[in-house]
Amino acid sequence: MFIDGQWRDASGLGVDEVEDPATGRAIATTPQGTRAHAEEALDAARRAQPAWAALPAVERGRAVLALADAVHAETELLARIVVAEQGKPIGQARGEIGATETFLRFAAEWARRIEGEILPSDAPNEEIWIRRLPHGVVAGLTAWNYPSALAGRKLGPALVAGNTFVLKAHEFTPLSGLALAALAERVGLPAGVVNVVTGDGRNVGAALVEGADMTTMTGSTRAGREIYATGAKGIKNLRLELGGKAPFIVMEDADLGRAVEAAVAARFTNCGQICTCNERMYLHEAIADEFLARFVEKAGALSIGPGMDDPDLGPKVSGGEVEKVEAMTLASIKAGAEVLLRGGPLKEGRYEHGHFMAPTVLEVRSNDVPVMKDEVFGPVVAAKRVGSYEEALTLANDSDYGLSAYVWSANLKRVFQAAESLNFGEIYCNRTNGELVQGFHSGWGLSGLGGEDGKWGFDGYLRKKTMYVNWA
Known part of the structure; x- marks a missing residue:
């Protein structure tokens, strides 16, 4: 000391x-x-x-x-x-x-x-x-x-x-x-x-x-x-x-390529261990299939390994953290979440003694499953389809957390609606996460x-x- x-x-x-x-x-x-x-x-x-x-x-x-x-x-x-x-x-x-x-x-x-x-x-x-x-x-x-x-x-x-x-x-x-x-x-x-x-x-x-x-x-x-x-x-x-439980809203008029890249980065950087991470995705039904196909492909291609190898994903910080994320994932699957990509703990070969996890992507029909309600803090994310921007805003606000949120839309009116209606201290519009030093990083609620x-x-x-x- x-x-x-x-x-x-x-x-x-x-x-x-x-x-x-x-x-x-x-x-x-x-x-x-x-x-x-x-x-x-x-x-x-x-x-x-x-x-x-x-x-x-x-x-x-x-x-x-x-x-x-x-x-x-x-x-x-x-x-x-x-x-x-x-x-x-x-x-x-x-x-x-x-x-x-x-x-x-x-x-x-x-x-x-x-x-x-x-x-x-x-x-x-x-x-x-x-x-x-x-x-x-x-x-x-x-x-x-x-x-x-x-x-x-x-x-x-x-x-x-x-x-x-x-x-x-x-x-x-x-x-x-x-x-x-x-x-x-x-x-x-x-x-x-x-x-x-x-x-x-x-x-x-x-x-x-x-x-x-x-x-x-x-x-x-x-x-x-x-x-x-x-x-x-x-x-x-x-x-x-x-903690945070950031919603990632993608509307039908979004730049889909950029949105997918941002969603992957915002979820899996630092193995998902960031309070501003993309924690739950609300996708307009008109683009949901294409978005999820691209997202799953990119998530599945991420490299995993020791930090000094400079992979996309390093290990989680501890074995207890791996167990916590995996328990939440299993509880969500039991509650009805559909598995689009199943990763989870890695324990063979070069991963045997470390705390490695591969990405998992789920799709849910309810906002009440654990991965949509509780902070995951790991390489697991779930998506839900929505029929309108208003529905997405309502579901996004259905949380006790209020740190960060994401909105992807080319419609300036929707950006202003987010500024007025989303109950979060920090909103990223048409970009991935990463606050800047001259901004203000502030949470609401829990x-x-x-x-x-x-x-x-x-x-x-x-x-x-x-x-x-x-x-x-």
């Missing part, structure tokens, strides 16, 4: 094994941190925060920019770490490190954009000043699907805004966070400004939520509920980016609170102080 500028080993502690998803073999161990370690990291961050916040914002920005430069210089090493602990193809891992760098650079650019406001008062000789100030200590809890990018997405704006930071990376993928800590040390960030602790969520994570001034978390809805309950005790400032990216995301790392200044 990295606490107050010092590296801590596992002496006297248990360890968690970090597994290579492609082989099932342990490649590293990290300490099973305790509540005491979390509290020590929070104390270090709290001691460092006043001096860090007192620096001109542009100096904090330069420090984050130096970290971005270090990430760029170590792209290949960092990408290989992601492959080793998370499993994704090396090309996608390099893209993740590029995103990490971009998040840091974008945050650094906001150092000169921390703006307050002056408002007229109702009283004479008086003004109202609204200042934006850091929260203090920010805890970052990250998911295993993008272990480096999610850390950079939170760390950059938190530091530029004047906060100090404690990261708890997921137990499956702690190495990327520790690698960022090593780079933070290399570029000379002051002790206590960046801390990384390892361990489980129920002990280390809960202690961070209880002790930090603000918590930003990306993960499951289940974990989000637990954090919400823990944070409620202290009325904590929380930002939660949780998909979370607050959001990341852009000026709106950066503003969340600041709190407002209002002053009534009277000079009469």
Whole structure:
């Protein structure tokens, strides 16, 4: 662990094994941190925060920019770490490190954009000043699907805004966070400004939520509920980016070739382990046969293998995740889903010891089967035919999740209808997934609170102080 500028080993502690998803073999161990370690990291961050916040914002920005430069210089090493602990193809891992760098650079650019406001008062000789100030200590809890990018997405704006930071990376993928800590040390960030602790969520994570001034978390809805309950005790400032169940709507006037390509990419990139993935497809009956034929052909042709071979699909992150997705698939087939392409777990030959899955494509007649209601987070997707755009919108909104949605249509009126009618924080029109750093990534419903990216995301790392200044 990295606490107050010092590296801590596992002496006297248990360890968690970090597994290579492609082989099932342990490649590293990290300490099973305790509540005491979390509290020590929070104390270090709290001691460092006043001096860090007192620096001109542009100096904090330069420090984050130096970290971005270090990430760029170590792209290949960092990408290989992601492959080793998370499993994704090396090309996608390099893209993740590029995103990490971009998040840091974008945050650094906001150092000169921390703006307050002056408002007229109702009283004479008086003004109202609204200042934006850091929260203090920010805890970052990250998911295993993008272990480096999610850390950079939170760390950059938190530091530029004047906060100090404690990261708890997921137990499956702690190495990327520790690698960022090593780079933070290399570029000379002051002790206590960046801390990384390892361990489980129920002990280390809960202690961070209880002790930090603000918590930003990306993960499951289940974990989000637990954090919400823990944070409620202290009325904590929380930002939660949780699960998704993105509908992928394709109308009869869509560019079918592009739509199929986008649907395949949006479902199977990172082995379907993205919260914005194409989770359920609603296809106009006029194009459903052709769309599904093309989609199944492309899904069936995707290459599968270890991440360093740079296939289309790497392994899932763990055996438990494979079992969860397969159980959902079998339950959906039992509930009446028709199998158009059957993949599932791979356990022979080169796949024997890893956590590999081949794509499965289903067609359903009901919106109530498990693969249409629950987040899959794997290489399985189902489609349902619809007779109209209105039916597609209604079915798309029939979900407790509200993170991302997709609409494919050449009709501008339908695009505006989506903007008004789809109950999701992020909508992709005539494109595949992949939010941009200047946008705003925000979920509705069970998909979370607050959001990341852009000026709106950066503003969340600041709190407002209002002053009534009277000079009469």
